Amino acid sequence: MHIAILGHGIEGKAAAEYFLAKGEEVTVCDSNQGLSLPKTLGAQLGPDYLKNLERFDLVVRSPGISPNIKELQPIRSKLTSATKIFFDACPCPVIGVTGTKGKGTTASLLHAILSQGEKRVFLGGNIGVPMLSFLNQVTKSDLVILELSSFQLMDLQKSPHVAVVLGITPDHLDYHKDFEEYVAAKQNIVRHQTKNDVAIIDVDSAESAACAKLTSARVREVSTTKSVRDGAFVKVDSFTLLDGNEGSIFGTRGNTRLLGEHNVKNILAAAAAAQTLGAPLQHIQSAVQNFKGLPHRLEHVARKEGVDFYNDSASTNPETTIAAIRSFKRPEIIILGGSGKGVSFASLAAEVVERENVKSVIVFGEMRQEISAAIEKAAIEERMQAIKAAAKKKEEPIPPHKLEIIQAESVAEAFMVAKMLAQEGDVVLLSPACASFDMFSNYIERGEMFRNFVLDT
Template sequence: MKIEDLKDKKIAIIGLGMEGLDILSYLKKNGLQASVFDSKTQEELGENFTKAESLGANFILGENYLSNLSNFNVIFRSPGVKILLPEIAEAEKRGVLVTSSANLFFSSCRGKIIGVTGTKGKGTTSTLIFNILKNSFNNAFIGGNVGLPMLSFLDEVKENDFVVLELSSFQLQDLKTSPHIAVVLNITSEHLDYHATRDEYIRAKQSIVCWQKKEDFTIINGDYYEPIKFSRLTPAKKYFFSRFRKLEEGAFINGENIVIKIGDAEKIICRRQDLILRGEHNLENVCAASLAAFLAGAKTESITEEVKKFKGLEHRLEFVDERNGIKYYNDSFATTPEASIAAIRSFTEPIILIVGGSKKGSDFSELGKEIFSSSVKTLILIGDTAAEIKKASEEASFKGKIIEGCKNMEEIFKNTEDSAKPGDIILLSPACASFGMFKNYKDRGNQFKSQVL
């Protein structure tokens, strides 16, 4: 489906977030109008309503907002809107085309798309690929969940340009085209408050490879079972990356070196100690990004230069400051137990860990074991999951100090400083979403940083 296919169609957009506005703006640019459906009221939508109104949108808002979807020809579903909602399913059954901005982008993009998915590390990997391609080719784009909304730059993309897209399960769920280079990082459990089951979540991710062609490339984390299964779903040329073993082809860690090997050619990108990025898990992201950029034609010198100077992303194990011999790290983007486990493993120094948040069906038993076996000396438990994380940690025999009941970041921070000594790490790595005490993970991380700086 391309933009010209939408002429004379009645178009609905469900969800007026960033992506909903992006769709509306692109349609307006091409002389098309749409109706916006959202469960929020005009007051709740605030600035987004004002922007949409200026773009000529009609509105169906509030309770029962999905009651007349079958009156439309095309529905654009925003990523946060469940595809299996009964009203959407009924409209589709009646012949309404249900699609997304990702489908429109993929069908219309003139350049070559590099798509990155996984449970964690997507943003870091996507951004590093983009930085390398910009260094090597000058003209590259980045969008999806990082960078700009993808339709906002669609018309600027030329035939030989590369576009790097970070793709979530929400965006991949109904995608009907796969990227030229698909990067599959590790896949665990997440968004079980959105997806009915873990299997449904994984199936949603599979669109990144299942529409590929023989001339495409798939880059897969070879250290874990779930991503390896994706290799069976694509006819593309497959390469793996690993931080645990040397590979016949792909990207891997060989002693202290990060290496790419394609055929008989083996290239050392840099040494591990050359990286500014902290965390063993980030070696996987560096391997994946280096390999993707190499297959896209980037120069080895560009890969090395960008990898060595890459500091990572804000709120992703971000070094904030050092005060009185105490180092502060903001890992607010860690919204799963697996992400926080990776953060904890990045340090050997004593850790005061700020952890907890809103519930989304996660199992904290492995996190509890990691807390016990690691250098964590103090737990500051926050949010709705505090009791679950406390139970998991105590069942794993954690005997360190546990602090509960903090109501805001100021209280949290006071307790961390009361417990900290020179040489300690104060680590915000919540293992949970942020809703409740904070607006979102950015607000949580920014509040933490404002206490430090």
């Protein structure tokens, strides 16, 4: 067969290697005219990289290329993806994890739990390990955990044996035509399940809770706001699993290394999935207590002169940044900015204005003016509401808390200003609420620059 690989990023490279190993003829189609490729690969590069695709027997899209773009419609019968290929060929049970935030942490914590058992456990997908890079190693006695993005799920026609659905909030609206398409893509993770499968669902989120009606699988619920009959929840600060009439406590809020209420939800989801797969309670308890979290996700970089620096570069949308801000009660200096994803900053702006411990916001990058304007508007709206409330009570309005907004010309300047403003007892938090593509190749590069800045200055 002659196979076209659309895109030569991490997943595209793995797909090319996968098919070359099978002896197939492979051509890479990429918009980068200057891409350097090995002689074993054919090339269709530059602005016309999506033309004449009908000449190929199979076309494998990378996640960053939507299956809905007009250039791909004439060859939809030949179009596939690494995710589709993996699900068709994987011989063992697959556990898929999706959601707007927390899927990488949840998948990794679940991997830490299950790896204590006798089965070999693979972890891949959107987390940075291409699933086709290890498909040939997988046997029927193994387990595979995949972090799955909306890009990977949107045309998937199979669902994992265990599907974990975390909260769904607006994101990637620069890729999807609207929020409804984004939600529908996420919901594909349960749409094709059978009665022999299991869905672990965050029922505190309306969009994820709706998945319960879309699946034929057993549904186990996860909540931080209420008790559930089958799943995981918090009871008097204790992490609780309930499977029928049998309940177990597997940890407490004060006995985990993961910060923030959003991570409580990740812990509950991972534990429910692990219990579903037969993991002993002691394995769940051990992993929950000792799991440090992932790089660039509320990662504690260092404490210098009484100031704690946190790298949360993986927060690329407002909702994840809100969760990060809520993780601290100490005075915060927040660094925001980057490239846009088509989402509103109104909720983030309101959070920043309402939280009295946020003392300074430093914005940089392509979205700095939009973020600044959103915060200024939120501050005016909050002040007007305070004045109206005070007038009704015939009282003087409470003065607003002092909040400084600084626009930096570069990311290096943003880091430097944050460090200069920080005082003993403060938290400096890089949680951009934006993608990184205006200045960096990815959020990892951005986070590493911040980490190096903190450690080297």
